[in-house]
Amino acid sequence: MKILIVDDSKAINLMVSDMLHEAGHESLWAENGQKAVDIIAKEKVDLILLDWNMPVMNGPEFLEKVKSENLTSAPIVMMTTENKPDYIMKALEMGASEYIMKPFTSDILINKIDLVLGGF
Amino acid sequence: MTSEHIYKFFADYIYKHSGIYYKESDFYRLDSRLNTMMKSLSCATVEDLHKAYTTNVTKDMHSLLINIATNNETYFMRDNKPFLTLVNKVIPEILANNKSLTKLSIWCAGCSTGQEPYSILMSIAHKCTPDVLTKTEITATDISTDALSKAKKATYDGLDVQRGLPAPLLVKYFIKESDEAWRINDTIRSRVTFGEFNLLTDNFPASKYNIIFCRNVLIYQDKDNRKSILEKFYKALVPGGVFFMGSGESVIGLGLDFKQEIIDGTLVYKKPA
Ligand SMILES: C[S@@+](CC[C@H](N)C(=O)[O-])C[C@H]1O[C@@H](n2cnc3c(N)ncnc32)[C@H](O)[C@@H]1O
Ligand SMILES: [Mg+2]
Numbered sequence: 001m002k003i004l005i006v007d008d009s010k011a012i013n014l015m016v017s018d019m020l021h022e023a024g025h026e027s028l029w030a031e032n033g034q035k036a037v038d039i040i041a042k043e044k045v046d047l048i049l050l051d052w053n054m055p056v057m058n059g060p061e062f063l064e065k066v067k068s069e070n071l072t073s074a075p076i077v078m079m080t081t082e083n084k085p086d087y088i089m090k091a092l093e094m095g096a097s098e099y100i101m102k103p104f105t106s107d108i109l110i111n112k113i114d115l116v117l118g119g120f
Numbered sequence: 121m122t123s124e125h126i127y128k129f130f131a132d133y134i135y136k137h138s139g140i141y142y143k144e145s146d147f148y149r150l151d152s153r154l155n156t157m158m159k160s161l162s163c164a165t166v167e168d169l170h171k172a173y174t175t176n177v178t179k180d181m182h183s184l185l186i187n188i189a190t191n192n193e194t195y196f197m198r199d200n201k202p203f204l205t206l207v208n209k210v211i212p213e214i215l216a217n218n219k220s221l222t223k224l225s226i227w228c229a230g231c232s233t234g235q236e237p238y239s240i241l242m243s244i245a246h247k248c249t250p251d252v253l254t255k256t257e258i259t260a261t262d263i264s265t266d267a268l269s270k271a272k273k274a275t276y277d278g279l280d281v282q283r284g285l286p287a288p289l290l291v292k293y294f295i296k297e298s299d300e301a302w303r304i305n306d307t308i309r310s311r312v313t314f315g316e317f318n319l320l321t322d323n324f325p326a327s328k329y330n331i332i333f334c335r336n337v338l339i340y341q342d343k344d345n346r347k348s349i350l351e352k353f354y355k356a357l358v359p360g361g362v363f364f365m366g367s368g369e370s371v372i373g374l375g376l377d378f379k380q381e382i383i384d385g386t387l388v389y390k391k392p393a
Binding site: 083084085088089092098099100101103104105107108111112115 | 200278279282283284286287288290291294296299
């Protein structure tokens with residue numbers, strides 16, 4: 001699968017893309033929501049991993065835009081240090097399919113992706 | 121270097137009391153376990169530890185050894201599919217066949233740290249009508265007192281609650297107490313009773329449960345013990361009851377009366393009605 005990582009941290013991008021490659025996925029990187037909007041306008045991705053706090057356009061702003069303008073059908077998985085139940089609920093209400101709290105391990109990431117693609 | 125007869129002593133003890141079988145080629149797996157026990161009991165050497173267990177085994181020493189011998193690996197919604205089959209097919213069928221059923225009894229045998237019984241209940245709460253949850257009573261048992269005390273606390277850290285558990289279920293059924301402590305809510309918690317139960321040596325109830333889960337537990341038993349435990353599970357089910365095993369397990373070749381059935385991709389075993 002082709003997975004778009006949207007996160008302002010280069011270190012996170014490197015770590016997550018390693019985990020994804022290990023599991024046989026392809027990855028792309030956008031360092032903020034605006035860059036991600038540009039990418040999905042040009043390229044079809046299968047899943048989006050989305051950070052919460054980013055400059056220019058943050059995660060919730062990206063979610064809002066993508067959902068209201070129907071910019072992609074790819075499921076969106078939040079991936080963030082924000083771990084208050086209210087935040088998780090808010091992201092799910094805004095249309096995120098799953099939520100991963102940092103820190104996480106590779107098996108959690110892969111399992112959450114599996115859940116989105118055919119879970120409960 | 122631990123000598124062979126010491127390994128053998130502990131492996132025999134574990135086998136005798138739990139059925140968990142350490143083959144000679146697996147004796148090295150006991151090393152770190154024996155080390156942990158030495159620390160707990162302040163024994164300087166493995167010979168001292170051996171001596172302690174050959175002299176007088178207190179209840180605490182017994183539990184320590186059994187706790188250490190067990191593998192408690194588990195996670196929420198393990199394998200996912202069985203839980204869907206349970207709530208979409210198995211429970212509706214049982215209820216349809218027993219219109220007057222007031223209590224749905226489930227036994228989760230080898231429940232480890234509680235993820236499995238809580239997953240069953242969250243699945244029911246999430247997918248069934250509310251009356252099903254109030255009818256459900258789970259008895260969740262294990263041989264490991266350590267695993268059971270974690271299960272009773274119903275509190276899991278940030279990694280545990282992400283392993284297998286969909287986020288919508290996390291926010292719906294857990295209360296966040298701190299970054300590293302998410303507790304199962306009382307509605308779910310109150311439907312399960314935990315207790316110590318040794319599948320090898322304790323007496324099974326007769327014709328009591330509508331559903332039994334015993335997943336990834338009998339893989340540690342040899343064939344004879346596995347067969348006799350499965351026969352006891354069969355008796356513990358009510359007619360029409362359903363038995364769930366782990367995804368890699370099967371009862372084939374053991375000459376049991378179970379009727380095997382694949383429902384929505386999940387292999388289950390039924391006791392004919
Ligand atoms: C790998 S865990 C499986 C947990 C859960 N059922 C699952 O599938 O995720 C196996 C559990 O079986 C328990 N167990 C092993 N031998 C047992 C016995 N003789 N009686 C009761 N429980 C036993 C262990 O303590 C351990 O918690
Ligand atoms: Mg960030």
